[in-house]
Amino acid sequence: MLGAAGVAASPDDLAGQVYIPARRGSLQVELVAATRRAGQVPWLLDGSLAALTAELAAGHPVLVLQDVGRFGIRRWHYAVVIGADPGEDTLLLRSGRERRLPVAADRFVAGWQPGGNWALVVLAPGTLPAMVDRDRVVATLTEAEGLLPAGALAATWQAAAARWPADGELAFAAANAARAAGDLAAAEAGYRAMLAQDPGNLLALNNLADLLLDTGCTAEARALAARAAAAAAGRDVPGSWRSAVADTAARAEACDPPVGDR
């Protein structure tokens, strides 16, 4: 699958990305980073058993960190939860050399808690975890900005906007991500859909104006920039928005309108 995506991943490469010889193991953050380097999206679950089993039900294996030490000595070990039997309260782990190790749920939880109930699913771009809240999606994807290919981020923001269709911020993020990925048509459609819902939306007005100004100094682009400036004028908005709106307005004023479009 990675090979098909044009990513070279050999076992040696991966070991070199995560193993720390002096620690004789790998840190959680580096596993997360390695999945991003492979072009996949890492999702930390909320640490509940319900979230974990929801992923299993969706066919997503879950990487967990367990303390398998004894007598109070910590020994950390990664395992993959590959199945659950809710009737018998048993989880199925791929752990060490055990391909299918059934573990009672309460024993599993006892080994899972010392590491903060750490649980990771790794999904292809454009797929969301089965059970994830909106804020976690935002945090995961904003953290991954610059660390995942723009196309991967765009596909995943788009999935988030589709799951929470009433959430204007996600729609905005999806449109921005589409633009960053070079899909200008999708970005433009996204901003326009936001404006259809809310004609005074400052974010959509400004970014659509900025997008259109890239391709031409049209009357529409200048009108949008003016509307964004008007929307920002009467409101208490963050400084970063205000300066972006001012920059857009300045661009719109400085550009040369096409002949016959004054």
Next chain:
Amino acid sequence: MHLQRSLAAVTLAAFLTAGIQAPAAAAAIATRDAVAPSATAGGERADQLARVRAALDRDDVRAALVARGVDPGAAAGRVAALSDQQLADLATQLDELPAGGSALAVVGIVFLVLLILEVTGVIDIFKKI
């Protein structure tokens, strides 16, 4: 060491304020400014300080990884793959964070690699439930 760090900080600050980091579309409102306002609550200056901080962390963490036996060439790529928050975690507690694996180093490597490959969907030898 301290002197080096200060020099690095000054150099970095100079680069950053020279506008090296200016985004391509400055007139567009960025997602992180719209959906995660807390991240930029401190404004532009805090943003730049965070960048300097992250760059210093990057150097520290890379050196720390090399000191712990990681190949220097690989270490650079590894720190580049970390987010600023992850770098900050590693810079302060590299030796306290759990390092999972196996008691046998070599088995541990191979095993972890298999786990990652499985989770990233490269192979699916374990999924035959």
